[in-house]
Amino acid sequence: MVPWYSVRGFGALKQLTEILTRSNRIATCIIIQRRNFHITSCKRDKLYDPEESYRTKFGPKKGWLDYNDIVYAPTEEGEPPRPAEICHQRDNIMMSPKKFWYAACLVRGLSIDEAIKQCDFSKRLAPKIVKEVLLEAQEMAVHDFNVEFQSNLWIADSFVQEHFRYNNGIRRHARGKASKITLKFSTYCVRLREGQPPKHYYAPEPSGTEKLEEYIRGQRKRRILYSL
Known part of the structure; x- marks a missing residue:
């Protein structure tokens, strides 16, 4: 059987495709610093x-x-x-994002010293990793971002994402049976901000008077549809 690129006209098309592919590879190697x-x-x-x-x-x-x-x-x-803002992250953490989420929420809205203390109280692995990342970000703030006092920082953002890497493992069962398991990895991101932490990081729950005013405001905004 005659190959398709040997037909007249397809040879030039193949050469043009190779030239475009080679030019795209060269363009992707350009790095802007x-x-x-x-x-x-x-x-x-x-x-x-x-x-x-x-x-x-x-x-x-x-x-x-x-x-x-x-x-x-x-x-x-x-x-x-x-105020100065310092963003830092750690990739490829061998832990499920669902388990790491609790440690990420623990330090939100706290000062840098208080967050490190809270991580020391826990015996789990995730708070220890959070403490290491906070210490790295604190050192970056002083040496790279010219922050005057290393204790004058608070955690503005702290969250975890699922890393693109994952491994497959085997879990053995009785009678020679086995099942497939997925080992997930996490990426922890943190943002330090210069200054003192706010009084309420999360919006406080409204009081009874505020709930009553909101209810009355909603009742006065009622409209009868398709009416005069």
């Missing part, structure tokens, strides 16, 4: 959206550590300085 800048005295907006700010300057966001490369405009006269 960016330097880190100090962000302590930069402008902070009330409606600041980090993803939108990054998208306007560098294009689509690639990863959590790319937030450290964002450069903000200097603050205007009379405005308070923008």
